[in-house]
Amino acid sequence: MRWRPAAGTLVLVALLAAAAAGLARSAAGAGQDDPVRSVTADLRCPACQGESVADSRSPIAAAMRQAVADQVAQGHSRDEVRRWFVQRYGPDVLADPPARGVELLLWAVPALTLLAAGYAARRTLRPRPRRTDDLPAAPPADGPPPGGAARRAWRWSALGLITVVVSVAVAARGLDRPRPDPAPADPVAVAVGLARDLEAQDRYDAAAQMYREALRDRPDDTIRLRLAFALLRAGDATGAGQAAQEVLSHAPDSPDGLLVLGLAQRRTRPAEAPRTLRRFLTVAPEHPAAPEITRLLAAA
Amino acid sequence: MIRPVRRRPRRVPVWPPLVLAVTVAVGVVVAVGLPSGSTSPGGDAGTAGPPVQAPALSGPTLDGGRFDLADAHGHVLLVNVFASWCGPCRDELPLLVDAGRRWSPQGLRLVGLNVRDGSEAVRALLDETGAAGLTVLPDPDGTRAVDWGVRGVPETFVVDRDGRIVDRQRGVVTRQWLEQRVAPLLAG
Numbered sequence: 001m002r003w004r005p006a007a008g009t010l011v012l013v014a015l016l017a018a019a020a021a022g023l024a025r026s027a028a029g030a031g032q033d034d035p036v037r038s039v040t041a042d043l044r045c046p047a048c049q050g051e052s053v054a055d056s057r058s059p060i061a062a063a064m065r066q067a068v069a070d071q072v073a074q075g076h077s078r079d080e081v082r083r084w085f086v087q088r089y090g091p092d093v094l095a096d097p098p099a100r101g102v103e104l105l106l107w108a109v110p111a112l113t114l115l116a117a118g119y120a121a122r123r124t125l126r127p128r129p130r131r132t133d134d135l136p137a138a139p140p141a142d143g144p145p146p147g148g149a150a151r152r153a154w155r156w157s158a159l160g161l162i163t164v165v166v167s168v169a170v171a172a173r174g175l176d177r178p179r180p181d182p183a184p185a186d187p188v189a190v191a192v193g194l195a196r197d198l199e200a201q202d203r204y205d206a207a208a209q210m211y212r213e214a215l216r217d218r219p220d221d222t223i224r225l226r227l228a229f230a231l232l233r234a235g236d237a238t239g240a241g242q243a244a245q246e247v248l249s250h251a252p253d254s255p256d257g258l259l260v261l262g263l264a265q266r267r268t269r270p271a272e273a274p275r276t277l278r279r280f281l282t283v284a285p286e287h288p289a290a291p292e293i294t295r296l297l298a299a300a
Numbered sequence: 301m302i303r304p305v306r307r308r309p310r311r312v313p314v315w316p317p318l319v320l321a322v323t324v325a326v327g328v329v330v331a332v333g334l335p336s337g338s339t340s341p342g343g344d345a346g347t348a349g350p351p352v353q354a355p356a357l358s359g360p361t362l363d364g365g366r367f368d369l370a371d372a373h374g375h376v377l378l379v380n381v382f383a384s385w386c387g388p389c390r391d392e393l394p395l396l397v398d399a400g401r402r403w404s405p406q407g408l409r410l411v412g413l414n415v416r417d418g419s420e421a422v423r424a425l426l427d428e429t430g431a432a433g434l435t436v437l438p439d440p441d442g443t444r445a446v447d448w449g450v451r452g453v454p455e456t457f458v459v460d461r462d463g464r465i466v467d468r469q470r471g472v473v474t475r476q477w478l479e480q481r482v483a484p485l486l487a488g
Contacts, residue, residue, distance in 0.1 A: 046451040059383070059416045060452055063442020070443060088449035109326055116319065187441070194416060198385055206384060206421035213418065 011162075018169070036069045039081050042095045043068075052095060062190040121158075124150045188218045195226065204234035221247045221254070228260040237267035255284035259293070266296075351464040354379075354457070355447045357411075362419060362436035367411060369463065375409045376485045377459040380473075381450050383417045384425040389454040392472045393429040396456070399478050400434075406486040407461070412436040415445045415453055460485055 040054035045061040053064045064085075071081045085093045195210035211227035214220075228243035241264035247257035262277035277293050284290065357379070358368035369377070380396055382389035400410030414422050414436050426432050439445055448457065451470055458467035458481060467481045 058452070059385075059442060060445070060450060063416060063439075063446045063450075066441045067443045067446040088447065089451070105326060105330060120315065190416075194385065198421075201385065201387075203385070203421070205424070206418055209418035209420050 015162075015165075022169070035072050035078070036065065039068050039072065039078055040065050042082070043085060044093055044095050046089055046093060057193055059194065062193075065190075066187070121154050124154055188214045188220075188223075191217075192223060192226070195230070199230060199233075204230045208234055208236070208239075221250055221257075225254070225256045225260065228257070228264075232260055232263055237264040240264040241268055253283050255280055255287050258283060259287070259289055262293070351460065351466045354459045354463050354465045357413070357437065357444065357448075359437055359444075362414070362422065362438055365435070367435055367437050369459070372409055372411075372459070373463055374461050375407050376461055376482065377457075378408065378410045378482065379413055379448070379457040379459060380410065381413045381415055381445050381448070381453055381455045381457075383415045383453050384421040385417065386453045388472045390425060390429060392454055393425070393431045393434075395475060395478070396473065397429070397431045397434060399482070403482070403486055408482065408486055410434065413439050413445060413448075415439050415450070416442045458482055458485065 037054050041052050043053040043064065045051045045053050045056035045058060045064070047058045047060045048056045051058075051061070053061045053068070068081055071084065076084070082094060191210050191214035195207040195214065198204075198207035198210060208227055208230040211223055211230055214223050215227065224243050224247050228240045228247070231237075231240035231243060240260055244257045244261035244264060247254050248261060251257065258276055258280035262273050262280055265273035265276055274297060277297055280287070281290055281293060281297075354369060354377075356369060358370070359366070361367050378396065378400065380389075380393075382393065384390075396410055400408060412431075412434050417438070417440070419438065422436060422438070426434060426436070437444070445453075454472060456469045456473050457465050460466045466485070469477055469481075
């Protein structure tokens, strides 16, 4: 029958094509257009567990992103940058270190197993040359042909193997890596992240300083509001009020701007505070801080 | 009807035991070899391997002066990588400053590499920890620290009189570590 080898070849070609497509997809990765990201994605963050330099929020990873960006800007190639990092952090800094020694076995064993299985299958399934002097005219309809059970076993195991591979492939699609926000190495974002960490440690002075640095690079109202909050918590009501005023000059109805301004005014100009806070309540009655402000106003 | 007996002599199967033996051998090799293969060359807290030439380190200091590692030739240098946002750094600074003061006659110099920090914040830290006289080299974007292969803060490098990194401590240094790793270099 000709269709069997044809079908077998077709299945093999389909499997190989799928494997090649999968390999290409995983090798391509993200950030082909961003050379810094493509390098940092393949560097392991030395201060974290299982995170790449591109994804980690740790300050050292941020510094490493900056180092990569500097070197890329100087025209260094991807390999040069990787070598530079290996010299300083050892080969383990690479997310895909060159396979050596025992690790090569991880690749060699499956390949050898497949080869051995293929060879064994070939031996079993190959039709034995019929030797006329071997069998004295036994009627073929007498029972299953010799090797029939082995053939069936091979066929079922091959089918099982393919099922396993296909189901793993299908399941793996569901586990596709989530990519929440492929944030490029952005000094402003790094400064803001650092400032948030400082705020978490109740070090509002230092946080405000970081926000100021971030604002120098990117005058942005969100950062300015965070600066205003940090200043307020650091006890600098005048500075907080100024930052909030600046936000309000762009967006007069910014609820957070009104909130910080009102709270700052409670210390600097107590007479104006209730008016600002009432405006805050009118603009954003659903704001998480609204109940607290209502209480403050009622107590005043 | 009796089936004719096969004339071909039944061969002793070779493949199954061979495959089994190879599998077991590979398993043993992998089990024994992997743990040693996966350990990083630097370990997690330990020392650096053979001494390597220290990367260049120069620039304006926090107090407006200038520092150059090349000028420290002939001194034993402790390079402490720190930041004001790092709690353990705050804890170890007094010990380092004390060691720097005590061993300065024997030729020890202490320099702080201040990673990703604001100048106000680090000044406050130095005041709080009694380290106001410390030579601090700001590293606002952290790239100098990366050049030194820093994995986290705090981290402390020992540079010998020939400008080679002979030791490093990842994490907080202790009095014992200073006595064991730094004092012998000063005696020589």
